[in-house]
Amino acid sequence: MHPAIRFVKGSLLNRFDAIKCAALRLRIATPATLALIGWCCAVAWAQTDVLMHHNDVARTGQNLTETILTPANVNANQFGKLFRQSVDGILVGQPLYASNLLMGDGLVHNVVFVATQHNTVYAFDADSYSPPIWSVSLGDPDPIGDFGCTGTHFKEIGVTSTPVIDTAKTTLYVVSKTMTGKDEREFDLHALDLKTGSELLGGPVSITGSNGSQPFLVQYQMQRPALLLQNGLIYIGFGGNGCDIYTYNGWLFAYDSMTLQQQAVFEVSPNGKKSSLWQGGGGPAVDEFGNIYVVTANGTYDGPNGLNDYGDSVLKLGWSGSSFGLIDYFTPYNQDYLQDNDKDLGSAGPLILPDQPGLYPHELVAGGKGGTLYLINRDNLGQYNSGYDNVIQSFPGETTFMLTGVPTYWNGSVYIAGDHDFIKQYGLVNGYLTTTPVSESTVQFSGKGVASTSISSNGTQNGILWALQHSADTLFAFDPTNLATEFYNSRQALHERDKVANMARYVTPTISNGKVYIPERDALSVFGLLPVLTATNGNNQTGTKREVLPVPLVLTATDAYTNAPLPGITVKCSDGKDNGAFLPSATQITDASGTVTYSYELPSSPRTVTIACTSTTTTTATFNETCAPGAPAEMKALSGQRQTAPPNTMLAVPLAVKVLDSSKIPVPGVTVNFTDNGAGGLLSPATGVTDSQGTVSVQYTTGPNPGKVNITASSAGLPSIIFKETVQ
Numbered sequence: 017m018h019p020a021i022r023f024v025k026g027s028l029l030n031r032f033d034a035i036k037c038a039a040l041r042l043r044i045a046t047p048a049t050l051a052l053i054g055w056c057c058a059v060a061w062a063q064t065d066v067l068m069h070h071n072d073v074a075r076t077g078q079n080l081t082e083t084i085l086t087p088a089n090v091n092a093n094q095f096g097k098l099f100r101q102s103v104d105g106i107l108v109g110q111p112l113y114a115s116n117l118l119m120g121d122g123l124v125h126n127v128v129f130v131a132t133q134h135n136t137v138y139a140f141d142a143d144s145y146s147p148p149i150w151s152v153s154l155g156d157p158d159p160i161g162d163f164g165c166t167g168t169h170f171k172e173i174g175v176t177s178t179p180v181i182d183t184a185k186t187t188l189y190v191v192s193k194t195m196t197g198k199d200e201r202e203f204d205l206h207a208l209d210l211k212t213g214s215e216l217l218g219g220p221v222s223i224t225g226s227n228g229s230q231p232f233l234v235q236y237q238m239q240r241p242a243l244l245l246q247n248g249l250i251y252i253g254f255g256g257n258g259c260d261i262y263t264y265n266g267w268l269f270a271y272d273s274m275t276l277q278q279q280a281v282f283e284v285s286p287n288g289k290k291s292s293l294w295q296g297g298g299g300p301a302v303d304e305f306g307n308i309y310v311v312t313a314n315g316t317y318d319g320p321n322g323l324n325d326y327g328d329s330v331l332k333l334g335w336s337g338s339s340f341g342l343i344d345y346f347t348p349y350n351q352d353y354l355q356d357n358d359k360d361l362g363s364a365g366p367l368i369l370p371d372q373p374g375l376y377p378h379e380l381v382a383g384g385k386g387g388t389l390y391l392i393n394r395d396n397l398g399q400y401n402s403g404y405d406n407v408i409q410s411f412p413g414e415t416t417f418m419l420t421g422v423p424t425y426w427n428g429s430v431y432i433a434g435d436h437d438f439i440k441q442y443g444l445v446n447g448y449l450t451t452t453p454v455s456e457s458t459v460q461f462s463g464k465g466v467a468s469t470s471i472s473s474n475g476t477q478n479g480i481l482w483a484l485q486h487s488a489d490t491l492f493a494f495d496p497t498n499l500a501t502e503f504y505n506s507r508q509a510l511h512e513r514d515k516v517a518n519m520a521r522y523v524t525p526t527i528s529n530g531k532v533y534i535p536e537r538d539a540l541s542v543f544g545l546l547p548v549l550t551a552t553n554g555n556n557q558t559g560t561k562r563e564v565l566p567v568p569l570v571l572t573a574t575d576a577y578t579n580a581p582l583p584g585i586t587v588k589c590s591d592g593k594d595n596g597a598f599l600p601s602a603t604q605i606t607d608a609s610g611t612v613t614y615s616y617e618l619p620s621s622p623r624t625v626t627i628a629c630t631s632t633t634t635t636t637a638t639f640n641e642t643c644a645p646g647a648p649a650e651m652k653a654l655s656g657q658r659q660t661a662p663p664n665t666m667l668a669v670p671l672a673v674k675v676l677d678s679s680k681i682p683v684p685g686v687t688v689n690f691t692d693n694g695a696g697g698l699l700s701p702a703t704g705v706t707d708s709q710g711t712v713s714v715q716y717t718t719g720p721n722p723g724k725v726n727i728t729a730s731s732a733g734l735p736s737i738i739f740k741e742t743v744q
Contacts, residue, residue: 065185066113066526069178069242070422070468073302074368077424077524082472082480084530084577089545090480090493092508094576094635097515098531099145100541105134105157106170107535108297109178109242110468110524113142114185119149120212127210128526128533129181130540133157135174135192137208140540142531143577152213154220155194158201163235165259169521173257178242178297178524180250182273186210189250189273191223191239201234205250205271217276223252223269225281232281236262240292241365242299246308248273251300255292255313260358266291266312268300268333270340280340282333285325288316290355296420296522298365298468300333303378303394307343308333309368311382313360317351319400328354328361330382330390332397346397348388349405359386364419367430368394374447376408381430385418389432391449409449420522421468426496427476429454433469433483436462441499455499459492461485468524471496482525482532489516491525491534491543506543511632516541530577545576549587549634554616558642561620561679564599569614571629571637573606581610582634589629594619596627596643618643622681645710646677648686651734654711660742663720671739672713673729675706682710688731690714695725695743718743 070077089095112129119125119139126142127149135154140146157174164173179190188208195201204220225232232254241253250271256264266284271277284291292313301309315327324342328351332344348354354361361384369379378394391409392398398406424431430442430449438460440453461483473479473496480503481496488507495501509515518537526533531544553570569589573582585606589598599615606612618641619625627639656671675686686706690699696719704712716727718741727739 064113064528065115065181066111066528067181067183067185068112068245069110069180069297069299070424070470070524073244073246074370074425075298075301075365075422076367076426077422077468078426078471078473079527080473080475082478082527082530083474084545085472085480085527085532086474086478087480087495087503090503092504094546095504096509096543096546097506098542098544098546100517100539101138101140101145101148102539103130103132103138104136104538105132105172105174106520106537107132107540108170108176108520108523109535110297111526111533111535111540112179112181112188113526113528113533114181114210115529117185117210121149125149126529128540129179129188129210130535131175131179131190133170133172133174133176135194137175137179137188137190137213138540139210139213142529142533142542150213152208154190154192154204154206155196158193158195160257162199163259163262164257170258173238177239178299180243180245180299181210182245187216187273189243189245191243191252192220193234193239203234203237203239203254205252205276207273207276217274219276221271221276223271223278225267225269225278227281227283227286229286230265230283232267233263236264237267238294240294240297241310242297244300244302244308245273246302247306249279251308253293253295253300253310255294256290260290263289264292265289266293266315268293268310282340282342284312284331285316285327287323288318288325288327291315291325291327292360292362294360294362295365296363296422296468297524298422301366301368301380303368303380304371306334307394309366309380309394311362311364311366311384313362314355314358317347317355317400319345319347327351328359328384330361330366330380330392330397332394344397345399346390346392346405346407347400348386348390349400349402350386351400354384354386360384361386365422367423367425369425369430369444372444372447376447379408379447381423383419383423383432387418387434388412389419408447411449421524424469424471424481426471426473426479426481429496431469431471431481431496433461436460439469439481439483439494439499441496455497457492457494457499457502459485459502459505462487468522470525470527472527482527484516484519484523484525484534486519486521486523489519491516491532547582547585547631547634548574548576549585549629549631549637550574551629551637551639552611555639556641558644559618560644560646561622561681562617564615564617565641569616569627569639571612573610573631573634581608582606583608583610585610585631585634587612587629587631587634589614589627591619591625591627594623594625596625616641645681645683646679648675648683648731648734649678651675651688651729651731651737653729653737653739655713656716657739658741660744661718663718663722663743666715666717667741670713670715671727671729672711673737675710675712675731675734682706682708684708684710686710686712686731688712688729690727690729692716692719692725692727695719695723696721697725699727716741
């Protein structure tokens with residue numbers, strides 16, 4: 017046990033999951049399977065549900081079962097905003113997603129859950145715009161102006177953190193801050209029935225506590241880190257409420273998930289100050305052995321040889337029997353600088369990496385406002401040394417200003433999103449990060465603009481890295497194998513209403529089952545594959561000017577996910593400036609079969625016509641039609657008349673004719689024959705075809721005999737042209 021360990025009495029935990037993982041390790045003895053089994057016991061890789069912040073307890077941010085969204089269809093033409101659900105306050109926590117739930121309305125839904133700073137929790141159907149399946153108010157939120165900074169981007173504190181859902185998908189655990197009287201407020205832990213939103217397990221319970229020397233002061237605290245559900249306990253982290261003038265501290269509470277009874281209280285700096293747990297909204301992380309990791313913000317550090325205060329530190333926490341406390345820690349050598357300059361190490365949460373080859377199989381990644389990225393050995397975090405950092409690797413200045421949220425892991429790479437910086441991809445080679453980025457985005461994120469990125473993929477294929485930029489209110493999708501490749505950004509949206517609205521800082525998108533869920537200040541926006549508008553009949557026709565095409569133009573609107581027809585979709589067709597005519601009108605509404613039908617009158621002059629048909633809610637369908645000239649009606653000479661040349665000599669000017677229709681429009685593709693009627697000269701060629709301008713020309717070389725030569729140009733059904741030439 018580490019000498020700095022400090023325990024608070026609690027109940028004995030059920031270790032069944034750990035025992036089960038150990039048994040699996042014993043039964044499957046190859047190194048590869050040991051690593052796989054150990055990791056899978058900690059992380060549910062093959063899940064579509066998103067039941068916690070950043071997808072799993074390792075906080076990797078990856079959904080490896082996304083088969084619908086791919087690099088081929090995430091683009092401005094096929095992908096965009098599907099609908100927007102209004103809520104009553106700012107969404108700060110990540111939306112959570114649970115599939116195939118039998119809800120209180122008697123129907124099975126895919127459900128997305130969000131909670132606002134106004135203390136309302138919503139359950140929405142994840143796939144359609146409709147009223148909430150349920151919503152519940154958790155009480156009056158705390159007006160932050162009483163004890164917080166009035167200039168903060170929050171005006172009230174209700175639910176700030178990301179809740180957590182149990183794997184059985186029965187209970188949503190959420191923490192609210194509520195006013196209980198004129199100047200009284202409390203934090204409450206709620207266990208809500210996923211079906212109805214009703215309170216379960218005798219909840220809510222008030223979160224209170226003391227380390228024996230000082231109490232937990234509710235009025236100065238904010239519950240910012242995402243909740244963690246691990247081995248039957250809910251872990252709840254706290255830090256300051258946004259204003260440094262008050263006496264706050266970092267705290268981590270543990271509550272039994274079945275009884276809602278408090279099991280442990282851990283204070284980061286019991287004899288110091290500050291040392292918040294906030295992690296840019298990221299939650300405590302867990303490794304395959306059940307150890308819990310948090311990163312603390314700027315505050316007092318005096319470590320195990322002082323008063324056990326751990327500001328700006330990575331902490332490894334765990335249970336010894338019925339007691340919970342510190343096992344190991346890492347504190348940067350420049351902690352004094354970080355503390356004095358508000359350079360929180362804990363502005364970002366830890367990322368637990370899967371087992372690595374080499375000297376250090378168990379690793380984590382951390383970094384904060386100081387701009388240094390750390391790769392840390394989980395078997396020996398490195399503690400504190402005043403002259404250097406005892407870690408596997410450190411990258412000073414690797415993020416220009418600060419790292420917030422949580423880094424992302426996928427397919428042997430770590431992704432870092434620093435503020436005032438480009439998103440960077442680092443490879444892992446034999447347990448070490450590449451010393452320079454493998455790739456970088458060409459987009460610079462600034463203004464505290466990006467927090468936790470997320471990855472969706474189908475295993476190791478079709479990866480997409482998603483990022484939200486707060487300062488520009490933009491959703492980005494990048495190629496995670498080459499971040500310089502941008503698949504999509506929401507500023508490309510064809511319609512203004514389809515863009516991302518105002519977001520809070522450090523928010524994280526949720527990606528599941530072909531949709532992306534984005535928390536905003538007053539709504540949940542849902543992006544995905546746009547309904548498809550398809551040209552089903554009437555394409556690639558040819559007619560003449562002002563002719564109504566013989567086959568009507570038919571379009572069908574269908575849902576991109578189910579292929580079901582979509583009635584009531586307003587469709588508008590346009591041929592640009594070609595000035596054809598749509599009958600009965602250019603704008604129509606799809607019928608019960610999702611279909612609209614147009615008649616189209618071609619323009620008044622020959623051309624290729626591109627017709628684009630679109631809707632504010634669908635992809636665009638196009639028709640390509642041809643307005644061709646009428647039948648050949650006349651032929652006229654353009655050049656080559658009345659020339660004189662010696663025998664066996666080529667005329668200086670080619671003989672050229674033009675074929676026109678009845679409206680004097682050139683007709684291409686008409687065969688014209690030339691002959692000198694036996695004068696013995698040479699026509700090259702003797703037969704030609706009119707070009708796009710209705711023109712054909714030939715060269716003539718005179719024969720051996722002087723005299724007058726008549727050269728005839730003829731085409732079927734047209735009067736011939738006679739060229740009169742002289743040989744002398």
